[in-house]
């Protein structure tokens with residue numbers, strides 16, 4: 001008998017998670033406080049499934065079967081028989097606390113209570129529960145049906161049994177699971193920070209413009225999208241909020257310091273594609289700027305950002321956030337990096353990466369550029 005899955009929040013993430021669970025044969029109850037949102041989620045799922053039928057990814061019968069698995073509700077009481085509930089509501093700790101407290105009174109004692117939060121601590125979410133041993137972070141990436149990675153985060157209160165059951169269940173949905181410590185940004189949103197932050201810093205120093213930095217990272221680095229194109233795609237409001245929250249959560253460690261350039265873009269409403277203008281102008285008829293295709297400059301930019309990313313990946317391993325192989329899996333499966341960062345460092349040579357970090361540290365004298373001790377150890381061989 002398949003587990004019954006409850007999903008709270010029928011927005012971007014919740015509706016995607018509900019789709020995945022239904023595709024893997026679970027009965028799903030999708031709850032949202034807003035009935036209109038449930039209608040939107042339902043019609044958007046219908047459209048998605050129709051497209052899958054057209055592309056012959058699923059049959060017409062499977063479409064009917066998947067649709068029939070999801071029940072839509074505005075009342076949390078519908079979750080009485082759920083075995084796992086994944087919360088994907090607004091990123092607000094007070095609202096999440098209210099929902100978790102209510103939820104605990106509704107579900108069975110052995111129901112796992114998970115949050116899809118990107119930036120809040122799982123320990124804090126679980127703190128309102130009488131039995132917090134069943135709280136866990138289950139962090140999907142957007143769009144949930146397509147992105148293979150799921151980070152699973154045990155809180156200090158979580159039991160081994162809760163963790164094992166969660167890992168097994170999410171693996172049965174054919175997802176790549178990485179387990180990580182309950183620390184700000186988990187793996188991906190922590191390790192990826194320099195991709196944006198160092199690119200902005202390079203721009204702020206006047207070394208190159210947006211288009212040239214993007215060209216360096218895609219053309220020389222092999223990344224699918226340059227940092228500015230990607231920030232415009234994510235939205236400068238969303239990306240800035242994550243950076244700021246990671247910076248604050250790390251007690252203002254300068255490695256994660258946000259950029260005024262991004263803040264000003266956000267303040268000006270230059271949010272990216274969704275507002276028609278971000279670092280680039282997306283208005284009809286506007287032409288994207290051409291990069292300065294200077295290999296020497298481009299290589300310098302790429303090496304600087306890559307070394308900062310590698311240093312951050314080493315820090316995640318050094319601080320036991322996750323195993324080295326999981327950090328590499330997370331970056332390749334969660335954000336499509338062309339290679340795992342630790343593997344990349346091995347190919348370049350750990351000593352070469354360290355040399356670059358030391359050069360940056362010597363040049364700037366800022367703690368932001370301090371080489372990680374584990375990178376030093378690897379470089380010593």
Ligand SMILES: NC(=O)c1ccc[n+]([C@@H]2O[C@H](COP(=O)([O-])OP(=O)(O)OC[C@H]3O[C@@H](n4cnc5c(N)ncnc54)[C@H](O)[C@@H]3O)[C@@H](O)[C@H]2O)c1
Nearest residue numbers: 009010011012013032033034037088089090091117118142
């Ligand atoms: N959007 C992303 O790329 C992304 C990726 C990973 C994780 N997350 C996390 O997932 C969660 C949801 O994000 P999203 O982008 O899907 O948000 P969203 O705004 O698209 O959807 C949130 C939904 O929650 C509903 N809601 C709000 N309060 C509620 C309540 N008290 N009870 C029931 N429903 C309620 C809203 O009506 C809305 O439909 C957040 O914690 C976010 O940090 C988001």
